[in-house]
Amino acid sequence: MRAKSDLPVVAATCALLATACADPVVPTSSMSVGDALGGADTGFARAVAPPDLRFPRDHGAHPEFRTEWWYVTGNLDAADGKRFGVQLVFFRQALAANVPARPANAAARDVILAHAALTDVDGDRHFAEERTGRLAGGMAELRGPDEGGFRAVCADWSAVAVAEGDGFLPLDLRAGGRGFAFDLRVGPGKPPVLQGDRGLSRKGDEPGNASIYYSMTRVPIEGTVRVSGAPLAVRGLAWIDREWSTSALGRDQVGWDWFSLQLDDGTDLMLYQLRKRDGSIDANSRGAIVGADGRIEVLPPGALVATPSGEWTARDGGARYPARWRLTSTSPPLDLEVTPLRADQELRVLVRYWEGAVAVRGNLGGAAVAGRGYLEMTGYTTAR
């Protein structure tokens, strides 16, 4: 499971579906799936057992589930040493499980929401925008690998599988907005690893409060980014997450912190921790380590501890996030400092969250390691 992207999309969904949501930028328990979706999640499939995933087919959409996403984050370097962080995500959100056949070509069952962000670390700039569109009439598109190659389009943004690939990777990503743009090709790299219990990622104690979740934790990415003037050639490492679900979060979960770290010894580390209303960490929080050989080791609950320090406050005072993190574990022995490459990597779109490139330094199994990664922090908005 990848809990990290859950909050934004739930909040976005909530905003769209107009049920008992409060202001979406204030994460409260009313943003949990049960409240947000009410009875409207009936008719959808639920993640109750480990799935039987086949690739490339399952890189495509699973409309029987309510929510699904294609999530790419990456750390990029230019030839002159300039560092960049990039994020592009396409969410598919079903508006209803069953809709009647309708003559109108604008009639849609699903909508696509997309977020793109680019961090220019050395230029000290951060850009983020969103796009939305109905999956109808060409306003947005979503096509599976077995329909002539994967293709997700929302307005002017796209993720399109290259014709020579396996139908999903390599994937061309194109997005941009005011002041920024990128045109990147990702993968292939480490093959997909199944998170949680063979791909079934539990999020809450209730059965069905779970998602199907797999990751490609280390895939090469290269292309160009543009923050001003001419495009700049860049290359680096990306992390692709795929997840779909119908209901996920529990009532008392207020937010989470998600880490995807790529260390220079070839090890990749993933941790999400679900924070509860009372400040404690939910027992369904999980971490996993993917070795250089591509094998995944799912860590037992509580093995990996993330400790925040410092504070960064958004300019408008609307949110306060931890400024740094320390990840510790005794088995395997691990002590890592996680520092954002730029303090302000907050996305203020339909929902508000922090997602950005980080640097990692410390030791793992007794050896000094360093690396890069991405960090997502949700549920830190201050009540207004």
Next chain:
Amino acid sequence: MKLLLRQGVRHHRRHPLQTLLTLFGIAVGTAMACAMQLAQGTAERAFDRAIEIVAGTSTHTATAGPDGIELERCAALRARLGGRGVAPSITAVVRVPGSAQRTVLRAFGVDPLADADLRPWASANARAGATPLPVAELMTVPGAFVATDAVLARLGVKAGGALPITVAGRPFVARCLGALPVAADVGKGLDDVLVVDLATAQEWTGRTTRVDRIDLRLAPDLLPDGMDERAALALAAEQLGPGVRIVEAGARSGGLSKLARGFRINVRALSLLSLLVGAFLVHETMRLSVVARRRSFGVLRALGARGPVLGFVVASEAALLGLVGSVAGALLGTMLAQVLLDPLVRTLNDHYATFELHGVELDLSVLAASTLLGTLVAVLAALGPAVAASRVPPREVLVVHAAVSVGRRWRAPVVGAVAALCAWLCLSTTGDRLIQGYVGTLAMMVAAVAFVPPALGGLLAVAAALVRRAGPFVRYVVRGTAAARDHLAMPVAAMVLALASTIGLATLVGSFRTSVAEWLGQVLPADVYVMVPGGVDERPRSAIAPEIVAALRGAPEVAESTTYQRTLVRVRAGRGDDDVELVGMDPTDAVKRGFPFVAGDDVAGRESMVRGESAWVSEPLSFRFGLAVGDPIVVTTPAGEATLPIGGIYRDYSNERGEVIVGKAWFDAHLTGGVTAVSLHVHDGRDVDAVVADLRRRAADAAEQDVQIRSQRDLREGSLAIFDRSFAITGVMRLLCLIVAFFGICSAFASLQLERGSEIGLLRCLGARPAQIGGIVLGQTAVLGACAGLLALPVGALLGHVLAAVINKVSFGWSLPVVQVPVSAAGEVVALAIVAAVLAGVQPAFRFARMRPAEVLREA
């Protein structure tokens, strides 16, 4: 200055009748101006708001005739323009059958996922407090809508309720999701709107792959880096194709102003007229008060008051009267505005099927401006008397007979001649310049007023000659009036002005109605007419189901038929370039011959249209675009531009924007569009009403669409009823004008009589009985009233002709073949003049009759 002003105010308090009438005159004039401004402002603001809400913050709007734009083209454009500021929408006219309320609404189909940058209220971001727009249900439930609380209350539906509706005659069920979460100011602009998803709107309009329009915000904050507005516009034009027009936001809202212009012209002219009458009342009041206080002013001068100070005092008194009157008028105006709003909206509603207004919005600036206007007019009107007051010489105090100073008599004919020349120049070269038409009309009225004094003298001389053999009493009445004609010229002139205006308006409306009735007789030669119910703005889009067309044309009672395919196309011709309604038609002989040509060959011109070799244009279009027979018109078609020469120009009162008629063959070769109307000729001898009933059954069997099938007689009567409704407001205004004129006359004549107190006293001393005194007073005012009424007739007739031939033509582009003064209006005006004049005499008559002679003498 305090005491000087005080004496003036007290003077008016001592003449309460005169003062009250003056205040009333100013109040009514101000009230009418104010009411019109308020009502019109309310209507315009509501309309603009509706446009603004719908158009959002867009900088441009793309439209493409009745067929609309493919949604996929819109999507592609959105991708190329950086994904933001591109919002498609669809508007459909929705009828709610069987409801007691006004049942026409607009369905506004939006894409909540594309609207965030243009119409935040219709986007996924929309929320009022904790309530967001129910986007998911809106998009997935067919027929789902949200609307403001006001609309829901009016329709009597609640969240979860179903509302049966028809769109272009086809039945649907609208499903209410609840109230639209919007702020009050936005809500006001959505007062007649059901907000639906694009998909629902596509289904209701039957154009399932298209949208009506795309609102674009081609602004730097939304365009992709490096793209400016021009580049974006070029890109949009290229992406959307040749059939699509992109207009700037500013160009959109002219609609109401254009369409309601005729209405405004009427009312504005009338309110100015009533103000003019009010001004005249002030003038008279101040003039009389200066005359009455001439000796006092002389004393004041002898005591050392300077002339200009006295003038200032008089002007101040007028300003005070004006202020009090116009404040009362502004208050009265807010009430009157409510009365005006309904006919105004009804006039608009024939153009905008869904226009809905609830109550006048008070605009303080209008109230302030009206008050200022009323005061200013009062001061201006008092300038003459003020100057006269300032010129009262101090020795006046010693002059036994205080002569009334009147304007130098040579001036009037000179002014009249100059004004008449100016009027002739303006009116004969008006062209399409409305302002010039007005200036000319005004000059004509000035000329008429200037010629009133000599004309009055002439009339009175004639009257004096006529009563030469009558008894001394009658002769005294007539000669007394004639002797006073210099004093009387101004009030009579004002009265003539007011009365002539009402005659002019009655002439315009009456002639217009006659012309329309005649035109309807010519233009509707078939027996039965079939169309989809709807207002003008939806007309071009509402095609009749082909099954119904076939069933009706094939009915055994039907001998011949004509089909009409109405659409909206871009037409370039003469000096014009605009979207114009175009009708493709395969006329029967009767229909073909029925169109009343104002220009063009009666045989060849008609035939060439049917063969597809020429087009007919309506008179308003020919006027608007400056077209003559033989001129080419260029029609934009999906395949490019197509040119046709004009074969004929026909009279048309149905569409002031103008329209084009082409042959069916030409239409089908160049354009697309279903049959929007059918006219049927029934076999001779059949009972048309029975046939209509039968045809209705056939239509109902053929397809599920509510079409209007009406007999020619029914249609004609309906059209005339609409006409009468449109001009109902003119009737109201005319009545008000008459009331003002009435009180103006009363006031002026009553004060004139009161001035003559000493003469009356003398008559009493000589032995005249009270009844005889009453008779003299009433007789004189009646003579004056009759003179004013008689003089108003020719002036009114002239005005009516100018209104019909110049103003009407400039405003609407249509000419009236018949212009005649309605006999009833003429009689009404003369009667009113006499009655008002006699009533004006009643009060002084009683007063003099009751007074003891000594008192009357001292009164002087």
Next chain:
Amino acid sequence: MTASAARSTVALRGVHKSVREGGVARPILSGVDLDVAAGEAVAILGRSGSGKSTLLNLIAGIDDADAGDIVTAGVDVGRATERERAALRARAIGFVFQSFHLLPTLTVAENIALPLELAGVAAAPANARVAELLARIGLGDRADAWPDVLSGGEQQRVAVARALAPKPAVLLCDEPTGNLDDASARIVLDLLVELRAAQGCALVVVTHSQETAARCDRRLHLEGGALR
């Protein structure tokens, strides 16, 4: 202009005036000389139409002389602008008319206050002055009455008070008792003499009344356009 004329409150030298009647000029005054010293009372007697009222109008600058010089209270009336003449009348001349000419829309007190306002006297001293005059003319209790409820004698007393209110240098009276019965006339006359004497202003009174004339320092007759 002689030295004595310069010292006079009213000085006329060689004043000519004619009026047009039916296109023919009829001379009314032909070479009038008159000096009225400060505080002096002069009665001018003459037949109706002899030009007595015209003479007063000329002194007040209400009418223009055809020839000659007129100096009133130091102002060369013939050369003064209308503004200066108005100021002269407001400040230095009091007028009493045969038919009173009180303003009907102002109360008794307001009528008396009016010339003070025209002369630019502030409200407080003006009110005091009005009260004082009202007491002097014995109408202290009628201050707020309208002129038309007063008797003729009372009205003329108010007119006298109004004329004297701004303490003028010269008082011009045109048949002040002409419309009054003997008793009333006497009261008005007493008042005129008394108040004038108290203020020391010059008086020019045009009258038929021998009794009025008798109360003056000098009596002149206007005959054939000249004073004797």
